[in-house]
Amino acid sequence: MDKKTIVEIRNLGMTYHTLNGETEAIKDINLDVYEGEIVGIVGPSGCGKSTLLSIIAGLISPTKGEVLVSGKRVEKPSKDIGYMFQRDHLFEWRTILQNVILGLEIHSKVDKKSIETAEHLLETYGLKDFKNNYPRQLSGGMRQRAALIRTLIVEPNLLLLDEPFSALDYQTRLAISDEVGIILKKEKKTALLVTHDIAEAISLSDRIIILTNRPATIKDIITIDLTCPNGIWSPIKCREAPEFRHYFNKIWKELDIHV
Amino acid sequence: MSNKNISKEHSMYLKQNQKRKRTILISQITILILGLILWEIAARFNWIDSFLTSSPSQIWNLFLEYTKNGDLFYHVGISVFETVIGFLAGTLLGVFVAIGLWWSDFWAKVLAPYLVVLNSLPKTALAPIVIIWVGAGYSGIIVTAITVSIVVTIMNMFISFTSVDEDKIRLLETFGATKFQVLRKVVLPYSIPALMSTLKVNIGLSWVGVIVGEFLVSKAGIGYLIVYGGQVFRLDLVMMSVFILSIISAIMYKGIAIIENRFAKWHD
Numbered sequence: 001m002d003k004k005t006i007v008e009i010r011n012l013g014m015t016y017h018t019l020n021g022e023t024e025a026i027k028d029i030n031l032d033v034y035e036g037e038i039v040g041i042v043g044p045s046g047c048g049k050s051t052l053l054s055i056i057a058g059l060i061s062p063t064k065g066e067v068l069v070s071g072k073r074v075e076k077p078s079k080d081i082g083y084m085f086q087r088d089h090l091f092e093w094r095t096i097l098q099n100v101i102l103g104l105e106i107h108s109k110v111d112k113k114s115i116e117t118a119e120h121l122l123e124t125y126g127l128k129d130f131k132n133n134y135p136r137q138l139s140g141g142m143r144q145r146a147a148l149i150r151t152l153i154v155e156p157n158l159l160l161l162d163e164p165f166s167a168l169d170y171q172t173r174l175a176i177s178d179e180v181g182i183i184l185k186k187e188k189k190t191a192l193l194v195t196h197d198i199a200e201a202i203s204l205s206d207r208i209i210i211l212t213n214r215p216a217t218i219k220d221i222i223t224i225d226l227t228c229p230n231g232i233w234s235p236i237k238c239r240e241a242p243e244f245r246h247y248f249n250k251i252w253k254e255l256d257i258h259v
Numbered sequence: 260m261s262n263k264n265i266s267k268e269h270s271m272y273l274k275q276n277q278k279r280k281r282t283i284l285i286s287q288i289t290i291l292i293l294g295l296i297l298w299e300i301a302a303r304f305n306w307i308d309s310f311l312t313s314s315p316s317q318i319w320n321l322f323l324e325y326t327k328n329g330d331l332f333y334h335v336g337i338s339v340f341e342t343v344i345g346f347l348a349g350t351l352l353g354v355f356v357a358i359g360l361w362w363s364d365f366w367a368k369v370l371a372p373y374l375v376v377l378n379s380l381p382k383t384a385l386a387p388i389v390i391i392w393v394g395a396g397y398s399g400i401i402v403t404a405i406t407v408s409i410v411v412t413i414m415n416m417f418i419s420f421t422s423v424d425e426d427k428i429r430l431l432e433t434f435g436a437t438k439f440q441v442l443r444k445v446v447l448p449y450s451i452p453a454l455m456s457t458l459k460v461n462i463g464l465s466w467v468g469v470i471v472g473e474f475l476v477s478k479a480g481i482g483y484l485i486v487y488g489g490q491v492f493r494l495d496l497v498m499m500s501v502f503i504l505s506i507i508s509a510i511m512y513k514g515i516a517i518i519e520n521r522f523a524k525w526h527d
C-alpha cells in the first residue's frame with residue numbers, strides 16, 4: 001500500500017455569506033485521493049459539489065480546513081490542476097486551435113513545439129480537420145473534446161471535472177465519457193469527477209464518494225470493482241459487468257432521492 | 260453547401276432573390292430621383308416658394324461654385340477633422356473609463372449614479388460651458404463632440420464587459436490568469452461586437468457635437484455654413500450643407516460597417 005496521495009482534504013468547511021443570509025455548503029469533509037485514481041462524486045443537486053471542486057482548484061478559499069495537492073496547500077489556482085466545466089466555454093472568436101492553446105498562452109508557453117503538440121493532440125482526438133474552424137461549426141461532442149484537449153495540453157496532474165458531459169445529448173455523452181475515461185487512464189491522470197449520472201459514475205470511477213444533502217458531508221465511499229468483459233477496460237463495456245446493477249442499486253438507495 | 264451541383268429549384272430561388280434585391284434598389288433610387296425632379300418642377304412653376312425651399316438646380320450650382328473656389332473643401336475638411344478626432348478620443352476615453360470601472364467594482368458602484376444622470380442629460384446642453392472653458396476654437400468643438408459620445412461609450416462598454424460569462428473568467432483563472440490577462444483574453448474580445456455598435460452610434464453623436472459646437476463658435480465648418488446660411492436666408496447654402504453632411508456621415512458609417520464585417524468572421 002504505497003500509493004502516492006495527490007489530494008488531501010482536511011476538515012474542510014465552507015460557508016457562503018450573502019445579504020440573504022449564510023449558506024453552509026460543505027461541512028467537515030476529509031478525503032484522500034491517490035495517484036491515477038478516478039474518484040466519482042455524486043450527491044443531491046445544490047449540495048456543494050461544485051463548491052468542493054472550486055476549493056480544490058483554488059478558485060475560492062474554504063472557511064475551514066485545508067486542501068493539499070501534491071503535498072502543497074492550495075491557495076490559488078495552479079497549473080498542476082486542470083478544470084473542466086459543464087459547458088465547454090470555447091471562445092467563439094477563436095479557432096479550435098487557438099482555443100486549445102489558451103492555457104499555454106496564459107502561461108506564455110506558446111512556441112513552435114507547443115503548437116505541434118496541440119496539432120498532434122487535435123489529430124489524436126479526431127479534430128485535425130477542424131483546427132481552423134470556429135467553435136460554432138462543431139458538434140457538441142467535438143466541442144467538449146476540444147475543451148478536454150485545452151485542459152490536458154497544460155499537463156495537469158489532477159483533473160477536476162464538474163459534470164463535464166451533462167450538456168451533451170445521451171448518445172454523445174456515452175461516447176465522449178467513454179473516450180475521456182480511456183484517455184484519463186491512458187495518461188494515468190488523477191481525476192475527480194462530479195456527475196449526477198449514477199451509471200456514468202460507476203463506469204468511470206475507481207471509487208465513488210456519496211455526499212449528503214447540504215451541507216455536504218461524506219455519506220459513504222464505495223470502491224468500484226467491475227469485472228469488465230474480455231478484461232478490456234472501457235467505461236461503456238464495463239457497464240455490462242455483472243456487479244454493475246448491484247452498485248447502481250446501492251448508490252441509488254444511499255442517495256435517497258424522493259420525487 | 261457546394262455551388263457545383265445546385266438543383267434547378269435552388270437556382271430559381273437564388274435568381275428570385277437576386278431579382279427582388281435589384282427591384283428594391285431600383286425603387287430606392289427612383290424615389291430619390293422622383294423627389295428631386297418634383298422639387299425642381301415645384302420650384303420652377305412657383306408651386307412652392309423657392310426662397311424658402313431652394314431647388315436642386317440652385318443647390319447644385321452652389322455646390323459647383325463652392326468646389327471651384329475651394330471653400331467647400333475648407334469647411335468640410337475642418338468639420339471632418341473635428342469629428343474624427345472627437346470620435347476617436349470620445350470612444351477611446353470611454354473605453355478606458357469603462358475598463359477602469361470593470362477593474363474596480365468599488366468605483367463602478369460609486370460612480371454609477373453620476374453616470375446615470377449624465378447619460379440622461381442632453382449633452383448638447385453642456386456645449387456652451389465646454390466652449391467657454393476650453394475655448395471657442397477647434398479644441399472647444401472637439402471637446403463638445405467628446406462630451407456627447409463618451410458617456411454612451413462608457414455605459415455600453417461597461418455593460419458588455421460585465422456580461423461576460425462568469426465561467427469563462429473562472430476558466431481563465433483555473434489556468435492562473437491575472438486580471439490583466441482576463442481583460443485581454445476574454446473581456447475585450449467578447450466586447451468587440453458591443454464596440455462596433457458603439458462606434459456606429461458614436462459617429463452620429465460626434466457629428467451632433469461638432470455641428471452644435473460650430474453653431475456656437477461660428478467660425479468655420481459645415482455647422483458654420485448652416486448657421487450662416489440660415490442667418491442670411493440663403494436656403495441653398497443650408498440645404499447643400501445638410502446634403503453634404505448626410506453623405507459624409509453615411510460614408511463614415513459604412514466604413515465602420517466594413518470594419519465590423521472583418522471582425523465578425525466568427526459569427527456569420
Ligand SMILES: Nc1ncnc2c1ncn2[C@@H]1O[C@H](COP(=O)(O)OP(=O)(O)O)[C@@H](O)[C@H]1O
Pocket residue numbers: 016017018023025044045046047048049050051052214
Ligand atoms: N458564490 C456563492 N455565493 C453564495 N452561495 C453560493 C455560491 N455558490 C454556491 N452557493 C450555494 O451553495 C450551495 C452549493 O452550491 P454548489 O456547490 O454549486 O452545488 P452543486 O454543485 O452540488 O449543485 C447552493 O445552495 C448554492 O446556492
Ligand SMILES: [Mg+2]
Pocket residue numbers: 049050051162
Ligand atoms: Mg454544480
